[in-house]
Amino acid sequence: MLKSVKALDILEIRQKLLRPTGTLENCIFPEDNDISTIHFASYLQQNITSIVSLINSPFPHKPSSNDWQIRAMATLPEYRKMGYATSLLEQCILHSTSKQSNTLWCNARRHAVSFYQKFGFVMIGEEFNISDVGPHFLMKFSPKDKS
Numbered sequence: 072m073l074k075s076v077k078a079l080d081i082l083e084i085r086q087k088l089l090r091p092t093g094t095l096e097n098c099i100f101p102e103d104n105d106i107s108t109i110h111f112a113s114y115l116q117q118n119i120t121s122i123v124s125l126i127n128s129p130f131p132h133k134p135s136s137n138d139w140q141i142r143a144m145a146t147l148p149e150y151r152k153m154g155y156a157t158s159l160l161e162q163c164i165l166h167s168t169s170k171q172s173n174t175l176w177c178n179a180r181r182h183a184v185s186f187y188q189k190f191g192f193v194m195i196g197e198e199f200n201i202s203d204v205g206p207h208f209l210m211k212f213s214p215k216d217k218s
């Protein structure tokens with residue numbers, strides 16, 4: 072089951088999986104409580120399996136006011152390779168499409184690039200480093216029928 076949740080409901084998982092050496096405070100995004108921001112969680116019974124946040128944020132390469140950034144996508148290790156992140160990503164694509172988004176984008180960790188590519192995301196530019204996190208690529212959703 073997939074639900075829209077509050078930032079507070081997923082903060083601990085975000086910290087544990089994406090900033091294990093950081094603090095909970097490090098994991099709060101300034102946009103977390105914006106009215107436009109949406110947080111999705113997948114559940115197996117009562118347990119969260121996977122999380123993601125979708126933020127109205129300009130695409131760095133070609134900014135517009137109707138760009139949407141996927142942030143903090145993560146699945147708990149015991150639930151990986153079961154399709155949970157896939158369903159969250161599909162939900163993000165649906166949501167941004169319903170908003171007639173100009174660009175859906177993310178900063179993908181190097182190891183997650185192939186995951187996003189399967190859904191039609193393409194890499195833009197060179198690899199860059201996010202301190203304390205590691206190498207990333209800017210990626211944008213570019214389905215075959217859209218440039």
Ligand SMILES: CC(C)(COP(=O)(O)OP(=O)(O)OC[C@H]1O[C@@H](n2cnc3c(N)ncnc32)[C@H](O)[C@@H]1OP(=O)(O)O)[C@@H](O)C(=O)NCCC(=O)NCCS
Nearest residue numbers: 144145146151152153154155156157178179180183185186
């Ligand atoms: C990247 C990440 C979010 C993927 O989560 P996930 O829930 O395992 O993703 P899915 O199960 O939807 O798909 C992952 C893979 O499993 C495969 N898969 C999906 N369902 C499957 C099934 N039933 N059986 C076997 N494999 C399956 C998918 O094809 C995909 O293949 P890939 O590894 O070649 O890309 C997860 O590995 C993660 O949390 N990593 C650490 C945090 C992170 O780096 N997040 C990304 C930040 S940019």
